Amino acid sequence: PQEKGSKRKESDTIRMDENEEIRRQKEYLEYYEKKRKQEEEDIRLAKMLMEDVGEEKTNDHDEKRRKQEEEDIRLARQLMEEAEEKLKTAETGDDEEFARRLQEELNSPPPVTAEEKKNPSPFDQVSPSDMMDVSPRDKPNSKRPLSDSDFAKKLQSEEDDVPMMGTLDLNVKEDAELAKKLQEEEENRTRESSSSQSDWEREVASLKAAAQLEADEKLERARREKERLEQQLQELEYKKFQKENNTEFKTFKGVVFPSHWEKQTSDYQVFGVKKDGPEWRAIKKRFDETAPGTHIKKIERHQNRTQWTFYFLRREQVAGRNKGDPYELQLYHGSRQSAYHIILTEGFDHRVANMGGAIGAGTYFATHASYSKNYTTENRMLYCRVTVGKHGTGVPGIRMPPKGYDSVAAVSHGNGMYVVFDNHQCYPEYMIYY
16 A cells, blocks of 8 residues: 555646646747737738838828929029010010020029029029030939839838847746757767767778788789799790700609700709790899899709709699699899809708898798898899798797798798798709899
8 A cells, every 4th residue: 555655646736746847838939929919010010110200201201392393493483484474575675685695594594592592403504505405314413303103112121121129038047048059969960070070980991901911912912822823834845845945844753854954964053044935035024023233144044953853842742642643933142152062063052051031041042133142142042942831930940830831831822932941942943143
């Protein structure tokens, strides 16, 4: 029962509050209705006053015009009577005397009435002869009676200038509260818009990062495919060249030597690459792309059958672990002058590598010739075949690739370096002089 009583009291209180709110709203409506009626009454009175003022002005103007017309008619009648009298006198009297008096009267001004003395006309100051020569257009300051249309326009402009009667009673406090409320709503909308915009910007940034990562991966795959196709094209050109020169593939105990190699009389022999031939153009094109502005003077091909045999076997081994793809690249290597002879005759030796290397203690190769130029003591560098296989990420100090990988690399957008830790995964095929 107590709970029911308390609930009943709460419901009564709520009902009373609602009734009170309804009553206040009715009072507001009645107040604004009275206010609206008062404004309409003020507007009506203002219009009536404006009409009365306009009517009075119109009556005064009409009365003045009527009096002026009557005075003009009176003067015209008087002049006509005098002219008739003079005409009679001229018929009976001396013609010469009449002509003289008529000329004097024409030259003398007409009599001025009391009304004209109070309100002189601008035409009173002009002689009749002047009036004969001067048109109204030549007297812009002369005052003439207004026509009905001009007077209506003037009256309308005066009515527009009459201030509205009954200034409306504006509730300043309500206007201030409304303005404050509108300002708060605008600030809330601005904050919501900026918040949603920041969320949108973060989402766009994350999408851009993901798209950039995917684009980099696609670019890397495309670059590898391009290199593979270029190598195949180069080999096809070499095969065509060898076929035209009646040469065939050379094999040694199952080892396949490059088709573009020339016949050699010793295990290691150096041959000059023919300038502007297919072999020269393929090497020069890649060199110009990665070291723009550098001119190639000479290219040598180093044919070392022993080194190639070890490289070929290691390449086949790496290909077997990677679904038949050894991922062979042609990369640049720069070194000091004394090291070139050892590398070309005996091969690379990663055991003498620098332990402070950025991604490991191995043999480094660059994708761009401009990078290898920084490590040469003279204007020449090696252009090598490198079996990269599956490459991972290197760190300083390591002497072998991570488990499951054949090499390590640091490459971004096709530019970077590869490191191998097996002497037989690289073969110094060309020496480029520039």
